[in-house]
Amino acid sequence: MRIKVTFLVILVNTALTSSLLTPAQLPEDATLNYSQLGVKYGHKVEEHTVVTEDGYILTVFRMPGKKKTPVFLMHGTGDTSDCYIIRGNKSLAISLANEGYDVWAGNGRGNYYSRRHVKLNPDTDPSYWNFSFHDRGYYDLPAMIDYILQATGEKSLQSIGFSQGTTNHFVLLSSKPEYNNKLKVFIALAPIAYLHNLIPPVSIIGEIGPILNQLIPSNVNRILDIKSFERSIIEIVCTQEAISDLFCVTLGVLPASGFDPKRLESSFLPTLFSHFPAVFSRKDLIHHNQLILNKRFMNYDYGPEENMKRYGFVVPPEYDLRKVTAKIAMFFGNSDNLSRPRDVEYLRTLLPNVIEHHLMKEKEWSHFDFIYGNDMPETLFPYIFPILEKYS
Secondary structure, eight states, X not given: OHHHHHHHHHHHHHHHTSOOOOTTTSOHHHHOOHHHHHHHTTOOOEEEEEEOTTSEEEEEEEEOOSSSSEEEEEOOTTOOGGGGTTTGGGSHHHHHHHTTOEEEEOOOTTSTTSOEEXXXXXXXXXXXXXXXXXXXXXXXXXHHHHHHHHHHTOSOEEEEEETHHHHHHHHHHHHSGGGGGGEEEEEEESOOSOOSSXXXXXXXXXXXXXXXXXXXXXXXXXXXXXXXXXXXXXXXXXTOHHHHIIIIIISSHHHHHOOOTTTSOGGGHHHHHHXXXXXXXXXXXXHHHHHHHHTSOBOOOOOHHHHHHHHSSSSOOBOOGGXXXXXXXXXXXXXXXXXXXXXXXXXXXXXXXXXXXXXXXSTTOOTTHHXXXXXXXXXXXXXXXXXXXXXX
């Protein structure tokens, strides 16, 4: 803990002795929320409230379009719907809206757009944070999909997920197979289910994950919450272009997932780190770590006794991907440290209806290039838009 505090003090001192960007000097897009960004880039934005079966209150943003079939966007872990819009005219949400699509962007439980519950207070009730990617797939996704279909009068929609947003889909479609019929097509960007072939530093973090978990105080149930000290440090340090390259890129989350400086230029980092990361639940991180250590795409492992009560088995069951019959198009990159090509290839063999399986040709293509890359309209969207058109 002393090392952690010392490091944070160094970060703060470095930031404070640098030429800091004040909120007034930050790029405008760093200070705007999803609705404000949508309006800035020329579109009306509606804010919809969705309540899940287990009481979580979620926010879904809509940019109405003339095309009939809705397009639903789901973000990755520790993120929000902002990931699909903070690149402005180069972003997926705005590019879709410009083409007349009816764009709906979801927000999973816990992030600052969906930080409410019908009974629980996220600030005072630890049980609010008792969720992992399973709950976002099993509860959040179907609630948002059903709401969108009811609001539009459509029987099915098109869905795009990034990173854990794809994991959520695999959980939903295998656990509630009837939702396969509600998706005309699912586009999986940097798909994640199996984490067998990770490389350093992620593989090392995975191996020591149980030790790291023991070092975190037992009363800590979320990481980098919007109201946390650590998140404040990120806002102070990582939005400063002059020093963010060192502290937040060289030492941070981006190289861990695979960092492509060509597509994530320094001038964009203040905007990125003003929106990301949003929050991680502790249980979610533990669940991911279990996938790494057990080399299985499985339900949460509560231990033998609790597993027997919940699942009827000593070990948690795997998600049955044979039940995922929806049409799926998968896109992945060579330099992605999280969605590894060999793991995506293995996932492909288990899914019965993969209509496209595309390795991005640029060798440096990494994890965040799928949502933050500065050249997505030229390198990624020419693959995505024809699929949406074909399966509309």
